[in-house]
Amino acid sequence: MRKILGIFVVLLSLAVVIGCASKPAAPQASVNPPAPTVKAYPPQIIEHKGTAFGQDYPKWMSAALDGAKAVEKLPDYANKYIVVVQEDGADLTGAQLAASRLDAQTTIAALISTRVKDTFAGAQVGDKDKIETYMERAVKSVSEATFTGFTMESDWWAKLQTFTSDGKADKQVYRVIQIWSIDQDSLKQQINAVLKGAASAEPVTADKQKAMDLVQQSFFDGF
Numbered sequence: 001m002r003k004i005l006g007i008f009v010v011l012l013s014l015a016v017v018i019g020c021a022s023k024p025a026a027p028q029a030s031v032n033p034p035a036p037t038v039k040a041y042p043p044q045i046i047e048h049k050g051t052a053f054g055q056d057y058p059k060w061m062s063a064a065l066d067g068a069k070a071v072e073k074l075p076d077y078a079n080k081y082i083v084v085v086q087e088d089g090a091d092l093t094g095a096q097l098a099a100s101r102l103d104a105q106t107t108i109a110a111l112i113s114t115r116v117k118d119t120f121a122g123a124q125v126g127d128k129d130k131i132e133t134y135m136e137r138a139v140k141s142v143s144e145a146t147f148t149g150f151t152m153e154s155d156w157w158a159k160l161q162t163f164t165s166d167g168k169a170d171k172q173v174y175r176v177i178q179i180w181s182i183d184q185d186s187l188k189q190q191i192n193a194v195l196k197g198a199a200s201a202e203p204v205t206a207d208k209q210k211a212m213d214l215v216q217q218s219f220f221d222g223f
Helices: 002-022 059-064 068-072 092-121 128-144 184-200 206-217
Strands: 044-048 080-089 151-163 169-183
Touching: 059 068, 059 151, 059 169, 068 080, 080 092, 080 184, 092 128, 092 151, 092 169, 092 184, 128 184, 128 206, 169 184, 184 206
Parallel strands: none
Antiparallel strands: 044 151, 080 169, 151 169
């Protein structure tokens, strides 16, 4: 009897095993393969403005990597607003001319417009909805304005060897970087004229006029 019981247990175990084996495997969750990565090969400097004379990069170059406001913190550019202009070209003279004649004014207007927009965004005037159209008009007017008094303070260039995504040598280009400056008081006067012009085009209520006055009074704090 004990022998029969043992056989029965063995047969039952086999049935369970066979039954489990005969069930279809649960479908696995679909796994998307990782997206292919593209390796970037940074350009290499062949020569730069100071190569022939053994000169290193000027201090403003390092600051310019962090933007115009970082350059403005340097002692040489105290009480000035700075615009950083960059242009690439196949030849040095062409890149320099493009930066000076074409990109400078465009970059100046774009940068000032961005700074005006950021200043409006941080303005403490309560309900900004009251002056929304005024702010939009002012930003648009600044972007279209021509600001006088900017001068090129300094420039630097580098000849670069660029590479394709698979690491093969590609084009050689000249990269020109210029910094343009203007006295703070001069730019403030010009921007104030634009802001007043935008305000004069607005239908005015007492609350709206108060809000616009508050903006203009503290406009250049942190500009």
